[in-house]
């Protein structure tokens with residue numbers, strides 16, 4: 001069992017890192033928050049389907065067929081991953097970026113982790129503390145509801161807990177669209193954490209129906225996920241994005257793992273049957289609260305640092321089609337006037353010969369026959385590469 005779960009965790013963890021890297025690469029400067037939020041929605045759809053159907057499937061067909069069902073789903077995931085991989089490679093080649101990305105990635109060393117910006121580390125801790133309050137709670141909440149409130153059987157309690165993920169399933173995409181338009185990632189991360197505080201206080205110390213708290217948590221969780229994860233590509237260089245995504249996932253899950261151990265110690269029972277006294281549940285909720293308070297603190301620090309460094313997180317990075325079109329027209333005019341590419345840069349310091357910053361989303365091919373347009377996106381740390389491979393080139 002442990003071996004199986006370790007294998008599942010390592011496979012699943014790697015898939016998440018690659019998926020995040022691919023999403024960040026192809027959607028940066030476009031609907032990045034929506035793209036990330038849709039991955040959260042589909043993950044939560046998986047949780048909801050699992051929640052509603054797996055037990056019934058098992059009681060009809062037995063554990064062996066249920067496990068084979070899981071295996072078939074993994075094979076489907078493998079096929080989908082292959083399709084994504086082909087699309088990624090073909091797309092990179094079409095943009096002429098494949099060689100440059102490989103070159104840049106080769107230069108990334110483990111020591112580079114220490115050069116990841118303060119922004120990034122504050123995001124890591126904001127994410128870790130937030131999820132420390134959510135995942136261990138969701139894992140134990142069904143038992144809590146049965147122990148604390150009268151009249152809830154196991155199934156009803158499980159449905160009430162499931163409301164956290166059902167809410168995220170529905171809200172993630174609209175929240176992603178909103179964030180793509182308004183930016184405000186740092187501010188929303190802060191408010192998501194702040195507004196999560198009452199959830200645990202209500203559960204621990206009042207008789208307000210638990211569904212209110214789980215729906216509320218579903219809303220703040222949707223905003224927290226949609227504002228934090230898509231912020232990472234905005235603060236780290238493209239070549240270290242895979243490392244940055246992997247690291248944040250590891251720190252997050254180490255935090256959640258440790259919290260699960262602490263919660264286990266607080267609740268003090270291994271038996272699923274015995275009723276756990278309310279004071280123990282209250283201690284657990286206070287522990288969840290402490291994590292969310294830490295999350296509020298790190299998100300405040302995140303916003304302060306972000307403001308000092310130009311406000312990248314709270315700005316919108318999505319370009320309207322008009323903005324993209326006017327940039328193309330501007331470049332066309334300059335091309336006709338035989339003005340070289342580099343003076344197009346908005347920021348003079350970005351125009352150093354060794355460091356040209358590009359997003360694939362702003363590299364438009366075929367807008368004029370045989371011509372590849374390279375459009376600079378200001379403040380975009382996505383890719384540092386040799387300008388000769390990217391300047392306007394005839395194809």
Ligand SMILES: C[C@H](NC(=O)[C@@H](N)CCCCN)C(=O)O
Pocket residue numbers: 016040043131225229249252
């Ligand atoms: C987007 C976020 N993803 C994660 O937290 C993953 N690192 C781990 C998911 C594990 C779920 N059992 C999320 O799902 O909110």
